[in-house]
Amino acid sequence: MRVRKVGTALVGVxxxxxxxxxxxxxxxxxxxxxxxxxxxxxGTKWDQPGLGLKKGDAPEGFDVDxxxxxxxxxxxxxxxxxEWKESASSNREAFLANGTVDIIVATYSITEARKGxxxxxxPYIIAHQDxxxxxxxTAITKATDLKGKRICQAAGSNSYxxxxxxxxxxxxxxxxxxxxxxxxxxxxxxxxxxxxxxxxTDDLILAGFAAQGGNxxxxxxxxxxxxxxxGLKKGDTKTCEAINxxxxxxxxxxxxxxxxxxxxGKTQGLTAPAATPPAxxxx
Ligand code: GLU
Numbered sequence: 564m565r566v567r568k569v570g571t572a573l574v575g576v577x578x579x580x581x582x583x584x585x586x587x588x589x590x591x592x593x594x595x596x597x598x599x600x601x602x603x604x605x606g607t608k609w610d611q612p613g614l615g616l617k618k619g620d621a622p623e624g625f626d627v628d629x630x631x632x633x634x635x636x637x638x639x640x641x642x643x644x645x646e647w648k649e650s651a652s653s654n655r656e657a658f659l660a661n662g663t664v665d666i667i668v669a670t671y672s673i674t675e676a677r678k679g680x681x682x683x684x685x686p687y688i689i690a691h692q693d694x695x696x697x698x699x700x701t702a703i704t705k706a707t708d709l710k711g712k713r714i715c716q717a718a719g720s721n722s723y724x725x726x727x728x729x730x731x732x733x734x735x736x737x738x739x740x741x742x743x744x745x746x747x748x749x750x751x752x753x754x755x756x757x758x759x760x761x762x763x764t765d766d767l768i769l770a771g772f773a774a775q776g777g778n779x780x781x782x783x784x785x786x787x788x789x790x791x792x793x794g795l796k797k798g799d800t801k802t803c804e805a806i807n808x809x810x811x812x813x814x815x816x817x818x819x820x821x822x823x824x825x826x827x828g829k830t831q832g833l834t835a836p837a838a839t840p841p842a843x844x845x846x
Contacts, residue, residue: 592801593665597637605630606650606664606794610748613771613826614670621647625767625826629687630668632818633793636809637802651746653719656680659796666802667794670768673843674721674732682799683792684806686840687813688823690765691785692725692734697754698778703761705784709739713759715750716741722764725787734787747772754779765789770830783832790843803845814839 597603607622607630608615614624621627627647634643648664655671658664659681670690673683696703703709709726716723723741725734742759744750750762751772762769769781793806813819814836823835 592799593795594637594802594805596665597634597643598639600638600641600644602644602646603634603666604646604648604664605634606648606655606658606667606669608651608669608746609649610651610746611670611768611771612775614767615668616771617649622649624771625822626668626670628822628825629813630666632813632822633668633684633687633806633809634666636812637805651719652717653745655719655794659794662796665796669794670765670789671792671794672721672765672789673792676732677721678846680797681792682795682797682803682845683843684795684803684845685792685810686790686843687793687810688767688791688819688836689840690767690789690791692722692764692787692789693766693769693785694761694763694782695754695769695773695779696761696782697757698780700760700780703782705782706735706763706786707737709735709761709763710737711739712761713740713742715747715753715759715762715764716743717747717750717764718743718745720747720764726763751777766833767827770827770833774830781832790840792843800845807842807845810842811839 607626609617609622615622615626616624650658650664650667650669655667659667673686694706721732724732726737726739729736744753747768753759754762755777766785773779773781795802820835827833
């Protein structure tokens, strides 16, 4: 009996310690925790220029600024203490489910497959998948020219499926050669090194990398709507509703235009969205 009690106490200590080590994912709707002044763990990309790029201690970019705005709104206008956590395409669903992060703002398209695992606020913007090739490439001028070509498969990302699969989460249903990479910065290294023929993903991602230089050209043949959602733990509909209200406010008060111009204003062919995208619905 005595031994059992000690055992239970030890399990309790171990559990508390492991939850504390996770950093995010405490109980209760995130919006309530933000209001109560708790520290919030936010997942963004750390390797995508213009969107989420680690600079010193914290990332910077459009998604980072959107996350800061939305959290402040959730907290009723108070500044929120944020811990930033790199969330690659391949670990977003797991990080939300296991509490490594509380919220993800990371070029995260709302897809049918992901809706089963994640509650999505938003979308806060709609990107469009386009394609980038080496500047001298004359064989690929439109997305359907990718048939048979070597394209990048960034782990956990949906973009390659838009090429290889039919709807709803795919689009063109083409046969291609997939070249694996752990993220989009690795895709660009491979494209610049001629280890693949094209990188096809969201126009906002392409714009950020293209602005860094290199001898590349964007086709200007967008062929999808990528609804960027705010990833929340599955079932946190209260926070999702609050995010949707905050997104609407972000458009109404001019913040969306200001942030879009700050990060993408110099990119040809991209213009700030005029109206709030229709909310996807919280489920
Ligand atoms: N927006 C697409 C997706 O969520 C591509 C970018 C990414 O993987 O972050 O799959």
